[in-house]
Amino acid sequence: MQDLIRKLLAELGEDPSREGLLDTPKRVEKALKFLTGGYGADIDQVLNGALFTVDYSEMVIVKNIDFYSLCEHHLLPFFGKCHVAYIPSTKVIGLSKIPRLVEVFSRRLQVQERLTSQIADTIRDKIAPIGVAVVMEATHLCMSMRGVEKQNSCAVTSAMAGAFRDNARTRMEFLELIKLGSALPTVREGVAHSMACVGDS
Ligand SMILES: [Zn+2]
Secondary structure, X not given: OHHHHHHHHHHOOOOOOOHHHOOHHHHHHHHHHHHOHHHHOOHHHHHOOOEEEOOOOOOEEEEEEEEEEXXXXXXXXXXXXXXXXXXXXXXXXXXXXXXXXXXXXXXXXEOHHHHXXXXXXXXXXXXXXXXXXXXXXXXXXXXXXXOOOOOOOOEEEEEEEEHHXXXXXXXXXXXXHHOOHHHHHHHHOOOOOOOOOOOOO
C-alpha cells in the first residue's frame, strides 16, 4: 500500500521524498486500515453473547451515536449522528453493543443509505424485534468540501421495519424522542432528505 501512496503523491504533483511526506505513506496505510477495520469484524463476536431474553416490550432507544465513515464514491469521510430504536419481542441487545454495531458497519467503504439499512437489518436478524428504526444524519465532505451543497447541508437517511413502518404513532414517538429538528418532516415520509453523496464522478 505504501508504494501506491507514494505513486499517488507523485501523481498529485508532490515530491514524495520531501521531508514532510517521508512518513506519509506509512501513516496513510495505518489510517486507512483502521478506518476500514470493519471488514474484518465478526458481528457475532462483536455482540459476544450480549443478547438477553427479557419480558420487556417498550421502545429501547440509543440516540446520538457518533459515527465516522468513508464514502465509497470519493473515499472521503462522512460523519454525524446515528439514532437506533427497537421494540423487543423476546430478546434485547446489551446497550453498549449498539454503538459497536454502528462502528463496525461505519468502518467500511459505504453509502449512507446502505450503512443505515445494514444496522437495522442486523438488529432484525439477531433479535427479531417487533420493530426496528435507524436514522442517520451526516455531513459528507465529498459534498461540503467540493462545494456541491451548502456547507451546512446534512443528509438524513432512515430504515424502518415492523412496528416503526406500520404504525405511524410508534414512528412519531421515536422521531419526537430523537428530535430531528428541521429534518423531521421529510423523515416522516420515510425517504431520504437528500441522497447521500449524489452520484457524480
Ligand atoms: Zn462521496
